[in-house]
Each structure stands twice: as C-alpha cells, then as structure tokens.
Amino acid sequence: MQIFDGIISDRGSKYAVSGGPCASPDEAKAFIKQLCRKKKFAKATHNTWAFMTPEGPIKNDDGETGAGMLMAQMLEREGLMYHIVVVTRWYGGKHLGGDRFRHVQDSVRYYLDHADLG
Template identity: 35%
Template sequence: MSTLDSFISSSTSRPPPECIATSQEIRDRGSTFVATIYPAASLKEARAAVAHVKNIVHRAKPASHEVAAWRCMVLRPGKTGLEGPDDFELQTGCQDDGEQHGGGKVLRAMQDEGILDAAVVVSRWYGGIMLGPDRFAHFETCAREVCRKFRLKDEIAGLIATLSTLDATLDTLRSQLAQLTAESTPLESRMPTETKASSSQKKKRDYSELQESLDISKAKRLVTARENESKVVRNALQKKRGQAA
C-alpha cells in the first residue's frame, strides 16, 4: 500500500482537519504562494494537518513545497493540568520541504503573532524562475496573514460566547421581571401578549453573520450593550422586588 493510500485509509476513521483560514495568493515570476492554518493541540494533530494539505487538499495539483510550522501547548508527561500552567510545555517544530530555512520563517511568524495550538502550511508552486530571498518574504507574508485571521476568529468566538451568556442572563432577568410585573397587576388589566413576548425573548440569537464578518468592534459594542441592558433590567427587578416586599 502506498503512503498516500495508507494516509487516506487511516484518515477515514477520524474527521479531517478543519482549515481555519486561507491567505491571499502571492504570485511572483510564475511561482504561487498560499498559506493555510489549522488548529493543532498536539504534534500528532499538527503532522496530520500538514499531511492533509499535501495528500488531500493538493492531491490533484501537488505543490512543489509544503513549508510548515506548528506551536502546541501540551501536557508535560505525568501531569494532569490541574496544578496550573507549569503542567504544560510548548512544543514547536517546522519543516522546510526543500526550501531551506523556509519552515523557520513560518515558525517565526507564528511566534511574533502569538499563535498557539495551530499548524501553518505555506504551499509554493514553483514557476521555473528562482526568486532568491524574495521567496522567504512571501512565506512570511502568507503565514502572518493566516495567523492574524486565526487570532481574529479566536477573539470573535470568545466575544460571541460572552454574548450568548449575556443573552441567557438577560432573558432570565426579563422573565423574572415579567413574572413579578404580572403578579402585581390586576388580572383584568394584564396584557394578553405578555406570555408571547416573554417566550420570544428566549429565542436564541444568531451570530453567524458576526462570526463571518470578524467585526471585533461590533462584537464589543454588542457586549457593552447587553451588559448595559442587563444592568437596567436588574435595577428594575430590584425595584419591583422592593415594592412587593
């Protein structure tokens, strides 16, 4: 069985690595450069990502060079992670794949951008003309682009998680306020739409558009707005409870 067949066979039992971001292509004198970045929490996952790019993604059009680097924060042998940061160690590595010092350039870009638990692959299709030192600049430019996208996606994911938590808190506060308001309102004066409005507030909000846009400023504004809304409703709830006491 060939190496490619072995890789494909072993990959069928697990989901393929997920590409988080792809860089713009750089074309220079016939050569093409493009980078991709994958999550990788271990050396095994990093190598799987590199192999996936080479053997699956570029199977139909093999790149001349698959220059890669990875940085993974892993548990130290015999550690559980429960004792703090000292239980972990940083494992880094790179491969030149025929482009001497190319992997080091990619690794340096990851270090400068503060990227952890990821693998970056910069693929080059050689165009027949030697580029000299310029090729290293292209490796680094492509790598930095996907590293920055990786950080943005990680940050936006954290902000969306915060928004989801704030939404749930706000819905709970609103429900409590609506219940107290209903209890203090004469039956004949209650609005028939109160229950419907309360249930509609609990509908989970869709942040997929925000996730795609990577608009950090907008996400932060939404977080601030939700926090302010929660304060207003919480104050109203406290006031209502004080009136009922």
C-alpha cells in the same frame, strides 16, 4: 482547516496559506495529509509548516530551507500556540532568491490577519 489560495504570484510561483488547531507532530502530519487530499496541494512543490508549543517550535521546511524557522518565529511573536500554519508554494520555473522568504513571511502575515484564530 482554513485555506487562503492564490494570495501571492511571482515569476510563475504561486502561494497559498492554510492553518488550523494542532497540538502535536502527529496532528501536524494528519493536517498535511488532509490538506494534500486536495489534488492541487498534493502536487505543490513545498508545503512548509510550523506551530508553537510551550517547549518550542515544531516545524518542517519541506525543501524551503529556513522557512519553517521564519514561520515559527512569526507565530511565537504573535503568541499563537497550538495552531499550525502551512505555506504552500507551486514552483514556477524561476528562482526567487531571497524573495521567497519575503513571500513566506507575507503569506503567514496574511493568514494571521485573515484567519479565524478563535
């Protein structure tokens, strides 16, 4: 599990991104469970995630409607299969509107640029 914390802060909301190998929905649930063993991540407002399989995307918006599909599309464009990416958001009290999608996209891009995907 690779975690990049504190990568974006906007109007009180804070973002982190994490990821690792994942081949099934059960593995995704186990990954999220392991991530949430860290108290900080368990208290997050959203842990949105996605990973790609040959059959298509597996995703969960966790309350950030549409964010899982955005993440899946980015992973598909990268050709990254069987690797979960989780964008975590701690809500800061002010609505971000469409900026939240930009932050999700920037978080996934950060992960793709900095994670060891080998």
